[in-house]
Amino acid sequence: MRRMSVERSATIEQIVREFHQRVEQALGTPVKVVLFGSRARGEATEGSDIDVLVVVPVLDARVEDLIGDLAWEVGLNAGVVLAVVPVAQDELKVLSQSPFFQAVQREGIPL
Template structure:
């Protein structure tokens, strides 16, 4: 299967998004299993198909991003959405649960809206600093979209 990468926004498959695909610029950590890569790929594909207009950014962070995950480590994802409304967050959480159950992994989504994201950017707590330092952008909406 080859290595997986986070694709540039110029990827012809998804002109306004960065998504997991082969042949790109940002390499994902060696420690991800084929099952984890498949789960992330399906999660991002379905997220784009079902909620793409609501999602701004998806970041892999934590031990999976650092490449030091153990067999019981979860897969941490920061999902930034356009609204603070919980009704937008719940379906995305349900998608994560569905993918986690299908692939037999623990997917931990931190879904935040613009107000909380702006607070994190402004106050830069240690948790946010770690996400920014170690995180891998899997999906970023380009300014044009």
């Protein structure tokens, strides 16, 4: 399997930034977006998805659906899969004790 090139890395960052902007525009509020997983670790291959943590002020079904729809649209236009994990800001403290969120904190790249 091939690793992601530096040029492709810049493209991934552009895709995540576009997604980030579209989420903020749709919600009308700032959100935090963190790239994690194989793309953040530099271990991605050509078929790897793009793992993104999205921290929003309030997470309800409408916001979760909106984030999922935007991830689908941006990913479809870019020819990649955006795998998003939406989380409410007030849940971060509790979730930060889980191995998953500890890994995101270690390897994640805020964008």
